Amino acid sequence: MIEFRFAVGDLATTSFAYSPLQEAVFSLRCLRDPARYPHHRPWLRRIRPRLEGLDRELLTAVVAPWLWVPDFLTPRPERARPSFAEQLEQVRATPAGIVVADFHAAYRAHPLPPAVARGLAEPSAFLTRLTDALDAYWRVCLAADWWPRVQSILEADLAHRGRVLAEQGAGVLFAGLDDRLSWTGSHLVLSTRDFAVPAPWTDVAIEGRGMVLLPTMFARGAQPLIDPSRPPVLMYPARGRATLSEEPPPVTGDALVRLLGRPRARLLLLLAEPASTTELAHRLGVTASAVSQHLTILYDAGLLHRTRSGRIVRYARTRLGDDLCR
Template identity: 80%
Template sequence: MIEFRFAVGDLATTSFAYSPLQEAVFSLRCLHDPARYPHHRPWLRCIRPRLETLDRELLTAVVAPWLWVPDFLTPRPARARPAFADELDVVRATPPDVVGADIRATYRTPEALPAVLARGLAEPVALLARLADAIDAYWHTCLADDWWPRVQSILEADLAYRGRVLAEDGVGALLAGLDERLSWTGSELRLSTRDFMVQTSWADVSIDGRGLVLLPTMFARGAQPLIDPARPPVLMYPARGRATLSETPPPVTDEALLRLLGRPRARLLLLLAEPASTTELAHRLGVTPGAVSQHLAVLYHAGLLSRTRSGRIVRYTRTRLGDELCRR
């Protein structure tokens, strides 16, 4: 059991975020053990030829057999929706001694270190540069164009759902509802480690005014902390709706809905039970953003969708009227 201890005021500094860098690094777990991540199999089949052009030896080595990764590769986000490039800059600035310490902590014993990492630790500055370059190439070759828009949509929907839970049921229900491993006592967030592949050597984390950041991820079966309890506290938890990544768009089975809206708009309305942007919807449906935008405008002006802006991104979701129409 790990206990995250909250003092007065610590709940006020608890926040949610998601991290494209974290998801990129955690996705390397799929290369290590694809059977654990069935929802990513279509993506894995698609990217397999591209992996041959990358530094695959190093990319797979950073994931230990028990699926830990070095903490410096997943820095705590500085804001709710950081850019991949900004996060990678943080990684590139990691002190050499931290690189070595985090890699050794991940593998626990010198004998377990893969040869490529054991050699690289002799020159940690060069190893860090090689790692950052390899992750950057992996992101742009395998993730950024097709995979990330779908994943980002799921993570955005998770954050929107958590906001509704907080507003309607309070912080206790919010924290305990993140994962079945978690329970909230009123002053402590308890994380059961009973089913961890490898047990941590520590059991307590004091928030101590540092703020706890909660991060949804596509690559965890349950809530998990960082390896190093001295780092600013972070807790990753399984993203709600992650199984939808491998789903095809739902068929339109209601003939009345089809006659009323037409197939393209009916499919969009069914997809928008959770927020998504024009680009995310276009990726999911395999059509152009322009085509999606025209249909979204019609549905929005008909009162079936609402929209919210986050920076330059506009996300749509169904209104109550849209929900009622989909239930008929």
């Protein structure tokens, strides 16, 4: 097991965030072992033709056989909702020695893939090739349609965790992230009983550095960084991640359709969890402006509420909307 030791005040500096760069890097696990991620199969089928024009040899080599990735590729977010571009700039500034050490730590005693072994002979040039490959992968395969849906799921997860913390406290919050986690007063304990390979350490002191909790679409359980000397991060499975592969629900209630019309009825059914206009448009295969018009009418009728995060507005059903759907 791994114990994260909290001193007085450490819990007050524990926060949530999500990372588009982390999700992009972790999505490469799908390329190495697609059977582990069934809810990403529709996306994988769509992007396979696009991968042919990318540096696939290097992108696949980023992930070790047990699905570990080098820590420097998933830097701890400096704010709750960083952009992919700003995080990629952090990676571009990684010292050469850390690039080499982190790849060896991820692969442990396992031989490095040829693409990595050759590259690490000149780590600065290798880092440029790697970050360019990740940038192209993001633009070609993720940014346009995949990330808006994933971001909506991550936002909904953060909203849910905030409610749990406010209403039930830190103990219930941590236990709800993963059943392998437990809170014991001043220690957060992570069971490692089903880790693919043994963790290289068992004890982490938070020591005023704060812990950042990051939901991810690509983990079966909570996992820390490989290097315990880095600022503390704990990744955990995002709530609702399996909905990524769901088709929009059929509208079966004739009364609901007659009352609202089919487009608004379908939107209301989709909004059991918060979603943005862009994400809803992608799911329904329509324009964002068409979705926006229907959302405004549902909001004005008291069936939806909305919250703003920066420039993004997310909608979800009110209690009246829930009752109507039932």
